[in-house]
Amino acid sequence: MHTADAVETIQREMTVFARRARAAAGRMHPELSLVSYTLLGHLEESGGCRATDLAVHYALDKSTVSRQVAGLERAGLIERRPDAADQRVQVLHLTGAGRHILAQVTESRRAAFRERLADWPAEDLSRFADYLVRYNASPGPGRQE
Amino acid sequence: MHTADAVETIQREMTVFARRARAAAGRMHPELSLVSYTLLGHLEESGGCRATDLAVHYALDKSTVSRQVAGLERAGLIERRPDAADQRVQVLHLTGAGRHILAQVTESRRAAFRERLADWPAEDLSRFADYLVRYNASPGPGRQE
């Protein structure tokens, strides 16, 4: 009983969050959509990867990633480097400008979150973060083909 | 510092979740989009409300809600009832069919979540759920209620 309720709550609240996050993201940073931001973040975190890797990781179609990447390149935020080992592959890297924008947006997003989470005990915060990581790390229905 | 890390992780993981959830939702229930599902759920939970209420609650534009509602009505899942006190208002209610579909989708979504969360201790689950509720309940940049 407890568990079923919790599961239901989690699904509902996650969905609400998703909706609001997207709405808020556009308002805060019209110049860098939530998608683009996420992809840039992944690039920074991974230190460069292929478009296909992004697609797999975010359960996006490769065409979607391709277009996003094209936009980011057009904006000068990332660059493509050939892979010596495989001519088909383009390794994506952040440019200086990309790194700069990413840092800016990250900071302002972080500030918004921090404000929202201001009155949370540190222990709850880290536990919450841990739960989210654990949740996302687990193989879900939507991926892992 | 711990807190900054946790905040950053939360923001990142929430975003990842949002992306995957949306991708997965369409695959699982092509007949009832994530948005529609959410709106139906709210209608059930609230026992009927106005379109404007939905818009405010989900930080959506009223036009968006209007179109969603139109679709749901066309599909026979909800019905509009006049408000005796205010002729402008249409109170939205689930129909029998709407209730039926909602229950179906909820069940299958719940099953997917449950599977994903199967190996979580009950205590962690309820705490996770609690965190999400608390997070969403707090006034955010997108305003609340």
Add this chain to the structure above:
DNA sequence: GTCAGGTGGTTGGGTTGTGCAACCATGGAG
């Protein structure tokens, strides 16, 4: 009464994110 301004809801127009399918180019067996 009537007229103004506010609120619930719809519609037109445009943007973005997305998937699917078809396509090209390269890589790797056989």
Add this chain to the structure above:
DNA sequence: CTCCATGGTTGCACAACCCAACCACCTGAC
């Protein structure tokens, strides 16, 4: 070399948005 798999792009369609303009109704001031 041939055949198929893989990384990536492009055409097309669609869903979900938002903004702005609009209609209908409510409310309060006159």
